[in-house]
Amino acid sequence: MTLDAAPRLDVDRLLDDPGTRIIVCCGAGGVGKTTTAAALGVRAAERGRKTVVLTIDPARRLAQSMGIASLDNVPRRVEGILAGGRPDGDEPDGDRSAGDGSAGEAPDGEGPDGDRTDEDGTGRGGSAGGRDRDRRPGGELHAMMLDMKRTFDEIVVAHADAERARAILENPFYQSLSAGFAGTQEYMAMEKLGQLRARDEWDLIIVDTPPSRSALDFLDAPKRLGSFLDGKFIRVLMAPAKVGGRAGMKFLNAGMSVMTGTLSKLMGGQLLRDVQTFVAAMDTMFGGFRTRADATYRLLQAPGTAFLVVAAPERDALREAAYFVERLAAEDMPLAGLVLNRVHGSGAAGLSAERALGAAETLESENLENARIVDQGDGETASRAAESLGDGAPAGDSPAAGGGPDEAAPREDEDESAGNRPDSSGNGQDGPHGQDGPARRATADRLAAGLLRLHAERMQVLGREQHNRDRFTALHPEVPVAEVSALPGDVHDLAGLRAIGERLAADGSTPGAA
């Protein structure tokens, strides 16, 4: 409906484009960044690209099923990636032996790369049918889980001689900074991204971002850490004379001595020595910490980088997404689109919440009545209710209450009068249950009432989600959107990731309706 105003995000085109080298999945906490990143990784690999996914704090079961549960901070080959050209229906989810990702293995098919790009744009008919056709040989998936402390330690070891490195690693301030500073995780994710990019072993790097409440943290935190380590006060601690050489000198020295005295009084003797050791070590090692952060930041502005903003169709998440979209624009960072995750759909969207509730109430009150006066007619109620109903199109007329007279109505009426007489005959009309008594009918009524209430609840959710989506689209009509329907359970294996990948790439924007 209204969402049609937003262009559709063509995920496969993004994944297939050899120019796409880095995809960053951002978004508010818990919206599905990690799931999306992993699903894109699986899809890209199965479409023939040599891909690495950098995940951050994945759910345990997901990490296990990808074989990256142990933290060793290097990418591991993921087993069970399906190469192209397999016969349809061959879905050896998960247990295909690894190491067969080589292109030569594929029996036939479209051959490596080549002229596929066209068929993507032109709506592939069915979603499920297109699966195997989508696969191409030559892809691989590697994945890793970021260990931020280890990444930090590695930087230290790589940039300092053994003795100094040990001194730093043992320093309590270093330890608390590397384990706990808000922003360390974001910085280390960027650092790792820089390292992976420098290795130049992969066609495509997909980056998950840390679970922060704000998507903006990913962009801001590294600068925070950089400017902290490069900051005024550290400069002062290191070389007061350098900063305050002029008039400020005296003041600074006064400040310093107060500070020094206060800190050692507050926290005890060894503290200041620790601070100074730490700062000195960091200073020589990361003279250009900020330069480093800036370099990684620039990588995010490079043409081969694409940001995907992930959001749930909830108010807060979409508001966050809108901020992020604006920020990316301000930073000249390329936005590929919005992934709207965990969207609900209904195969019966034509039946509005209000009508479903009304109908459920009808059944329930009748049920009560029937309990007392068994075998009392109800055809009246039914046709009365039917009068107020239009036979809505499968989707789209939801809020229009009291639907007008449309051509379907007469048929319904006919149907009612023929089919709805008291009890047994009412059922018997449609099935082999003619002889079932009122008890059976009461059961069916209760079940139907339950189904209707459930549907009403679903439609309320749909309505809220639609409203939130519309708000985003009104603010940012230019942003392409891909919708991913909510699966009933969690996503924690390759089959689940594949299913998410298919939804990401599908053109249908009304999930569940098909």
Place this chain on the structure above:
Amino acid sequence: MSRLHVVSGKGGTGKTTVAAALALALAEEGRRSLLVEVEGRQGIAQLFETEALPYEERKIAVAPGGGEVFALAIDAERALLDYLQMFYKLGGAGRALKKLGAIDFATTIAPGLRDVLLTGKACEAVRRKRKDGRPVYDHVVMDAPPTGRITRFLNVNDEVAGLARIGPIHNQAQAVMRVLKSPETAVHLVTLLEEMPVQETVDGVAELRAAGLPVGGIFINMVRPEILDEEALARAGGTERAAVAGALSRAGVGGARRGGRAERLVGPLLEQAGEHVERVRLESAQRKEIAGLGLPSRELELLSGGADLAGLYRLAKDIRKQGIPEAAA
């Protein structure tokens, strides 16, 4: 009886909402509670639809029966400055240090220091007495950092031990620890009936217990009503489709015949029911996990209009009804 209620949980599960509802619930019948936040996000002000809270306790709500809820956003920098002022009479030098980034530096480089200041302020409010010797606040509720950080946050003693072995910070940390580990404190965790938050809850409880911190209860938030159970859906299997169509038709949604509107609705409605039942099944698995913790649990409904002020009062009433969880002795 617990007087300091610390509310943690996975990000986004409803810590702020539950903490606020709990503060309201605790303030009923003429009592007075203080709701504190420690992460500088002004979540309380947003929730209560008031302007940003200053570094000062102020009344933000009245509870049914005349009780009062006060709120305070604790700011580590301000707390440190106050602290320095109190002990060292720094005067302008304090401000100079702040300007230089020293305060920021100190609270950043030593997160443990920051935490002592934050928890210290909350503990001070718990212990504060009126002239007649009765406590100023009957209860203090803290909207705390998420599960992943809560144990480190509360275990300030260990955190600053490596940095400060003597001196007032050390003493302060010890005093704070005495309150936090006493039965006066209860640490509650908020979760949803989903795999990741529950996993985090289970891990969090284990960590808190290992650190000797008193765990209170589990708040299961945003619980959706179970409309159809598995049994009902099993009955909905193939043979009864026609009967369901008949019932839908009686309810007035259209014709029950083949191709009639009611008949066409059966498929999609049953599919939705199937998804619902699967969800209910997953949720009951999560409930079992939670039950395995052996802690009191409270269930709070998913408010269809979101957690606004009216919703907050509803949740508070519900908490009252179910009882306020205490830490096991």
